[in-house]
Amino acid sequence: MPSRCAINETHTALLQAVHDQHAPALWRYVRRLTGDDQLAQDVVQESLLRLWNSPSVLDQGEPASRAWLFTVARNVVIDERRSARSRREVPSCVPEVTRSDPIDSALDAWVITDVLTQLTEDHRTVIVRAYYMGQSVAELAEELEVPEGTVRSRLFYGLRALRLALQERGLTRR
Known part of the structure; x- marks a missing residue:
């Protein structure tokens, strides 16, 4: 066997x-x-x-x-x-990848830059450094020589002012 x-x-x-x-x-x-x-x-x-x-x-x-x-x-x-x-299960269709129009990107950058110039310098500084330069709250607090809570507060109120300015221009939902 x-x-x-x-x-x-x-x-x-x-x-x-x-x-x-x-x-x-x-x-x-x-x-x-x-x-x-x-x-x-x-x-x-x-x-x-x-x-x-x-x-x-x-x-x-x-x-x-x-x-x-x-x-x-x-x-x-x-x-x-x-x-x-x-x-x-519902068959899913993968959405086509949309390519951004360079003109739309340029217009968006122009509008954001214009709105940022309307903010106070303190608000503009923390928003630009946090969102565009990628700095953390701790790094911002150290560089600006203010407490971290102040940085958070400036970010909060700065973003709120930015959103309101964009809403006034009809660019975001209310």
Whole structure:
């Protein structure tokens, strides 16, 4: 009687041969059924896993294992379509990447610069350094020689004034 290890090696070799010979055709078949590359790959993988778990099918020979594999793949596709997950999921469309218009960017920068000039110097300084230069509240407090609470307060009131100025120009929602 052959050892378990020898049976497993034989089984693995047979499965590898079936995969090499039939996986591309199986993927094309499932791709036609589903219209989805990723789902087709998942179905092929599931079908091969089921074949791995049914070693008796491999012992029946090449034509039988091919037919069994294609039948299993078809059934997996049907099960997927009938599943509750499939009915609940809404296919998502990836939105097209919008490219920003350089004119829009220039106008936005111009408006922001104009509005920033209307703020007090203290508010403008903390906003520009925090949001444009990436400085932390602690760094700002140290450089401006004021407490961190003062920096936070200037940021809060400065951003509020900035938002109000943009609203007055009709550029943000109220």
